[in-house]
Amino acid sequence: MNDVLVDVQDLEVHFPVYGSGLIRSHINDVQAVDGVSFQIRRGETLGLVGESGCGKTTTGLALLRLIEPTGGTVTFDDIDMGSLAAGQLRTLRRRVAMIFQDPYASLDPRMSIGKIVGEPLDIHDLARSRTDKHRRVGDLLEMVGLSPDYRNRYPHEFSGGQRQRVGIARALATEPDFIVCDEPIAALDVSIQAGVMNLLEDLQRDLGLTYLFIAHDLSAVQHFSDRIAVMYLGRIVEVADRANLYEHPHHPYTEALLSAVPVPNPVVERSRHRIILEGDVPSPIDPPTGCNFNPRCPKVFEPCASQDPVLTAAGGHDVACHLYGGEA
Amino acid sequence: MTEPILEVNDLRVRFGTKRGVAEVVNGISYDLHPGETLAIVGESGSGKSVSVLALMGLLAQPPASVLGSARYRGEELLGMPAKDLRSIRGKRLAMIFQDPMTSLNPVRTVGYQLIEPMALHLNLKGGPARERGLELLELVGIPSPDARFSDYPHQLSGGMRQRVMIAMALACDPDVLIADEATTALDVTTQAQITDLVAELQQRIGMAVIWITHDLGVVASIADRVHVMYGGRFMEQAAVDDLYATPHHPYTEGLLGSLPMPGPDRPERLMTIPGLPPDPVTMPSGCSFAPRCTYADTDRCLQAVPPMELLGNLHSTACFYPLAVAR
Numbered sequence: 001m002n003d004v005l006v007d008v009q010d011l012e013v014h015f016p017v018y019g020s021g022l023i024r025s026h027i028n029d030v031q032a033v034d035g036v037s038f039q040i041r042r043g044e045t046l047g048l049v050g051e052s053g054c055g056k057t058t059t060g061l062a063l064l065r066l067i068e069p070t071g072g073t074v075t076f077d078d079i080d081m082g083s084l085a086a087g088q089l090r091t092l093r094r095r096v097a098m099i100f101q102d103p104y105a106s107l108d109p110r111m112s113i114g115k116i117v118g119e120p121l122d123i124h125d126l127a128r129s130r131t132d133k134h135r136r137v138g139d140l141l142e143m144v145g146l147s148p149d150y151r152n153r154y155p156h157e158f159s160g161g162q163r164q165r166v167g168i169a170r171a172l173a174t175e176p177d178f179i180v181c182d183e184p185i186a187a188l189d190v191s192i193q194a195g196v197m198n199l200l201e202d203l204q205r206d207l208g209l210t211y212l213f214i215a216h217d218l219s220a221v222q223h224f225s226d227r228i229a230v231m232y233l234g235r236i237v238e239v240a241d242r243a244n245l246y247e248h249p250h251h252p253y254t255e256a257l258l259s260a261v262p263v264p265n266p267v268v269e270r271s272r273h274r275i276i277l278e279g280d281v282p283s284p285i286d287p288p289t290g291c292n293f294n295p296r297c298p299k300v301f302e303p304c305a306s307q308d309p310v311l312t313a314a315g316g317h318d319v320a321c322h323l324y325g326g327e328a
Numbered sequence: 329m330t331e332p333i334l335e336v337n338d339l340r341v342r343f344g345t346k347r348g349v350a351e352v353v354n355g356i357s358y359d360l361h362p363g364e365t366l367a368i369v370g371e372s373g374s375g376k377s378v379s380v381l382a383l384m385g386l387l388a389q390p391p392a393s394v395l396g397s398a399r400y401r402g403e404e405l406l407g408m409p410a411k412d413l414r415s416i417r418g419k420r421l422a423m424i425f426q427d428p429m430t431s432l433n434p435v436r437t438v439g440y441q442l443i444e445p446m447a448l449h450l451n452l453k454g455g456p457a458r459e460r461g462l463e464l465l466e467l468v469g470i471p472s473p474d475a476r477f478s479d480y481p482h483q484l485s486g487g488m489r490q491r492v493m494i495a496m497a498l499a500c501d502p503d504v505l506i507a508d509e510a511t512t513a514l515d516v517t518t519q520a521q522i523t524d525l526v527a528e529l530q531q532r533i534g535m536a537v538i539w540i541t542h543d544l545g546v547v548a549s550i551a552d553r554v555h556v557m558y559g560g561r562f563m564e565q566a567a568v569d570d571l572y573a574t575p576h577h578p579y580t581e582g583l584l585g586s587l588p589m590p591g592p593d594r595p596e597r598l599m600t601i602p603g604l605p606p607d608p609v610t611m612p613s614g615c616s617f618a619p620r621c622t623y624a625d626t627d628r629c630l631q632a633v634p635p636m637e638l639l640g641n642l643h644s645t646a647c648f649y650p651l652a653v654a655r
Contacts, residue, residue, distance in 0.1 A: 051516070161604075189371040189542070190543075190544070190583060190586060191371060191582060194586035194599060197588070198598055216515065218516065218590065220588050222590050222591070246590065246591065257517060258590075259520075261545070262516075262520075263545060263589070263590060264544040264547075264548050264587050265572055266548040266549075266551075266569050266572050269549040276517075280485045280518075
C-alpha cells in the first residue's frame, strides 16, 4: 500500500475574466491556484494556511473536483481523479468528504438533521433498510456528541457549534478516508472552537482519518496539524512539519505570518519582535513577475523580481525562495 | 493617579422583545484613564458591543432602555440632549467599527467622508479640511493619499478601509477611541499593521483606547487592563499580566485553556467549556456563568449574583470561589 494518500502535482485553477463589451472576449485570468504541489500521507493532518484570497479554499475544492482544475493532477489512493468519468467520480466521492466553513450556510434550513445526515447514505445506497439507516444516523449523531433524539429537529434550532457537529456527522456518513476541513472553526466562538477541534482529533484517532485542514488561523493549524503548508497568492511558499516550521521558518512570508499571530501571553508579546509587512496582497489577476511575494518581502534581492522560485528541499523544509537556492 | 476621563457606573441595557425583556448588559462599572488601553473581552452575545453603543448614545430608545451612569470628564452622557451629545460624540469620543465595508458610505468618496466630521466639529472646510484629510491619511499609513482621497470605499482593500475608518475617528483629535472588534474582519498580517498603528498613534496623541474583542491573543499584545465580560457582567478585571498569569474566575480560566498556543511542542488537549452562553431573555438568577461552571454549587452560585471583589493589586473577580487565591 502506498504511504501517500493524496498526491497533488502542479494543481492550477484559473478563473476566466471576460470583457464588458458586447462581445465578451476572454481578457484575463484570476490565477486563484497557480501550480500547487503537495502530498498527504495516510492518517496525517496537513494544515494549509494562508490569508484570505490566497487560494486555499479553491485548492480544497479542486482537490475533490468540486471545482474543475484547469491544470495539474490530483491522485487519490493511486487513482487519477482527473481521468474519472462522472459515475466513477461519484463512487470515489464516497471515500472523500468535506466540512465547510459556515455552519449556517452549509445546512439546508428546510431539511431535518436526520435527513441531512442520512442523505449521503441514500445517495451512495449504503443503508440496507430503513431501520438500518435510522440506526446509522443515530450512531453518527452520537459520534459527534449530539443526542440521536435531535434527528427530527431543524438547523435553526441549533447553535453554531452544534451545527458544525451536524456538518461533521454528514461528512462521516459514508465512512470516508479523507476529509477536507475548510475553516471548520472560524465561524465559532472561542469557547466552542476547542470542543470542535477536540472532536475532530478524537475522530481522526478512532477512525484513522486523513485530513486537509484549511485555516487562516495559524495557532489553530499548528495545534492540529502534523505538517503545514503555507500558501501565498495561489502558490505554496513553504511546507514543513509543525515544530520545524514554528522554530525555523525559512520563507520570509512564513516568518512574517508567524510573527503577526498574537500569542495569548502578554509577557511573551512584549518581548517578541513583530515583522510588519508593508502594503497589501497583490491581485491574483495580475500577480507580480518572479516571486509572488517580492513586492512586500523584507529580504528581497536581485533575482526575486525576475525569476520564479521553485519549491525545493532545504533543511527538512520545502521552500520556494531564492534565499535557499530555489531557482527555476 | 490622574482623573478618569470616562467613568461608567452600573450601566444596564435592556431590550423589549417579543419573548420578553432581554437583559443584555447587567450593571457594569469601570473607569478609563487618559492614555491607557482597556480591553473588554467577551464572546458574541456577552453584551460588550452593546455596552459601548449605549454610552455613545447610539442605541435607539425604545426598544433599548439604558440605565446607570456614564460620565465623560464629569459630564453625564446618558440622557444628555441629542444636540449636546453630538458635540462630544465623534469629536471627543470616537469609534471604529468592526466591518469597514458596511460602516463606510459606498456612494461617497473617502475624502468626503473624512472631511465630514471636520466640517461638523471643527468648522474646517475647503482647502484646509482637505489638507488635514491628506495629513490624516498619511498618518494612518495610506500610500499616495492624494490619489486615495477621491477613491470610493470599494476601490480599497479591507486593511485600507479600516485605516480610513481610523483616520475618520482621529479627525478631531479624540480623547477616547473605542475600537469595536476593529481587526476581527482582517487577516493577521493586516491586523498586526492596525494594532501597531493604533498603539503608535496612542503614544503620539495620548488618547485612551477601549478595545473590544473576543481575541485573547490581540488583548495580550495591546492592553494595559482587561475586563472579561460574560452574560452582560464583568467576571474579572485585572492588569493584563495578572489576568493571564493567575486567572481567578473559572470562565477566564476556561477561555485561556481553550486557546491553542502557538509553539513547537505537540500541544495538549484543549480545555472546553461545556454548554452554551445564557439567553439574555432568561438570564440565570445567580452567577451568569454558574450553569456552565465546573466549580459551581447549588446554594450560592445558582442563587445569588457574586459581587465584584478586590483580591489583589487591582485584580478583582465576581466569583464566590475564586481560583488560585489563598483562602
